[in-house]
Amino acid sequence: MKTALLFSNIKKHITLSEEEKAHFQSLLREDYLVKKKLLLSQGEPCNYIYFVNSGILRAFYLSPEGKESTIMFAAQDWWITDMYCFLNELPAMVTIQVVENCSMLKLSKKGLxxxxxxxxxxxKLFRILMQNSYCREQLRTIQNLSLPAKERYHRFLEKYPHIASKVTLKQIASYLGITPEFLSAIRGK
Amino acid sequence: MKTALLFSNIKKHITLSEEEKAHFQSLLREDYLVKKKLLLSQGEPCNYIYFVNSGILRAFYLSPEGKESTIMFAAQDWWITDMYCFLNELPAMVTIQVVENCSMLKLSKKGLxxxxxxxxxxxKLFRILMQNSYCREQLRTIQNLSLPAKERYHRFLEKYPHIASKVTLKQIASYLGITPEFLSAIRGK
DNA sequence: CCCATATCTTAATCTACCTTATTTTTATTG
DNA sequence: CAATAAAAATAAGGTAGATTAAGATATGGG
Incomplete structure (x- = not known):
């Protein structure tokens, strides 16, 4: 099982003994999915949280009107799930889709x-992860409220260049809260 | 010191001995501020996290263009600070203002x-608090992306009726990301 | 109680961004 | 390498929400 990246990340925050590492590892399952496959579908139980070894994922909400809103992208080193539904053992509100072939490690709610x-x-580890997620999300809210679409797009390019180059314009537009046509117009300058 | 509310909240998640409670309490300071006072100003050091005993607070970002965006409101039971700047010991990005006379308990970064x-x-306690904050913030992002202003306003009224009745239309508008004029138009139906 | 100032409303005009539609370009797959 | 589908670009008309400005209604301090 490819746990090197995960363990090196964890090491930044906590120190585990060999037995603890082994115990943790016994709760993990390796998962591979190719482009376009779904990790999680809206309405289904959300039993796992995923650590991304490689590849890119996208979480989006599909409104009753059929409009997709991208909640987040995840690349190497990131954890992803529908956090609210995972923690509260509720049917997923969001769909998580593979954008680039993925290698992941999954951990169940029970395992966690x-x-x-x-x-x-x-x-402590998850306190820090949750802190980071919260701060990131809050910064996004500030930017959504205070910046026009063009500026939000440029900030996105700066912040996530490796993701921006791998996902479609349509997906970026739905992350920024604008239409692909409008993003295309922004680009054309 | 009024710690009853705080301790009863903590009790939901962790169990402290009397000595631990005493130690925790020794790190807290009581704080009272009247309407319109600032708890924290953009650019200043953000050394504290506040637990609200009573009253209402508002955190907002002031853009270089002079536009206010309300990040969050906080009422009884809530914790508030500029989380990113508090955790990373950076100058505050947001201003926190008293909306209704407040009684609070503050805890320093060092204390925490x-x-x-x-x-x-x-x-564990702060993991859970951060989880809740993250999930709340993520839900807000979903709604900002997928719902029109009128709908966002009604969701806000449903979710925070006690806050909605105490803050100005202008402040609600800046939380929803619209102008007061447009919110007034929405109300007039 | 009155004046000053902030808040809310209403309405006209304006614009950032959406919708729909067509064409061109780029991927995907047999 | 076609064949087909999906993505992106372009363009015209449309709308949610912004801006400006003026009047109506609070709110609060002296």
């Missing part, structure tokens, strides 16, 4: 809960 | 860090 019990340090 | 060291359970 047992980690919190058995290795309390995981509370 | 020492709590994580001395009482590891605080990692």
């Amino acid at each position: 809960d047992s980690l919190y019990e058995d290795i309390p340090q995981f509370n | 860090d020492s709590l994580y060291e001395d009482i590891p359970q605080f990692n």
Whole structure:
């Protein structure tokens, strides 16, 4: 199982013994999915959180009117799931789709809960991950409220150049909250 | 010091001994501020996180063009700060203003860090708080992207009726990302 | 109680961004 | 390498929401 990247990331925040690492690893499952496959579909149970070893994923919400809104992209090093539904064991509100062939490690809700019990340090790890996610999301809210579309697009390019170059214009537009036509117009300058 | 509300909230997630409670309490300071006062100003150091005992607060970002965007409101039971700048010890990006006379408990960054060291359970507590904040913020992003202003306004009224009745139309408009004039037009139906 | 100032409303005009439609370009697959 | 589909660009008309400005209604301090 490819756990090197995951462990090196965890090491930045907590220190695990060899037994703890082994226990953690026993709760993980490796998962590979090719482009366009769905990791999670709206309405289905959301039992896992995924750590991305490689590839790119996209989480989006499909409104009753049929409009897609991209909630987030995830690349190497990122964790992704429908967090609210995962934590509360509710049917997923969002769909998660593979944008570029993915290698991932998945951890179940039960697995995570047992980690919190058995290795309390995981509370610290996930506190930090949640802090980062919250701050990132709050910054996005600020930018959505205060900046025009053109500016939001340029910030996106700066912040996520490796993602911007791999996903479609349509997907970026739905992340920014504008139509592909309008983003195309912005680009044409 | 009025810690009853805070302790009863914490109790939902972790269990503290009397000594731990006392230690925690020793790191808290009581703070009272009247309407219109600022808890934190953009550009200043953001050394504290605040727990609201009573009253209402508003955090907003002031853009270089002079436009205010309301990031969040906070009422009884809520924690508030400029999370990103608090955690990274950076000058505040947002201003926090008192909307209704406030009684609060404040905890410094150093105090919080020492709590994580001395009482590891605080990692669990703040993991849960951060999870909730992240999920709330993500839901807001989804709604900002997928719903028109009128619908966002009605969701806001449903979700935060006690806040909606205490803050100005202008402040609600800046939370929803629209002008007060347009919100007034929405109301007039 | 009155004046000053902020807040809210209404309405006309304006614009950033949407919708629909057509064409061109780029991927995908047999 | 066609064949087909999907994505992107372009363009015209349309709308949600912004801007400006003026009047109506609070709110609060002296």
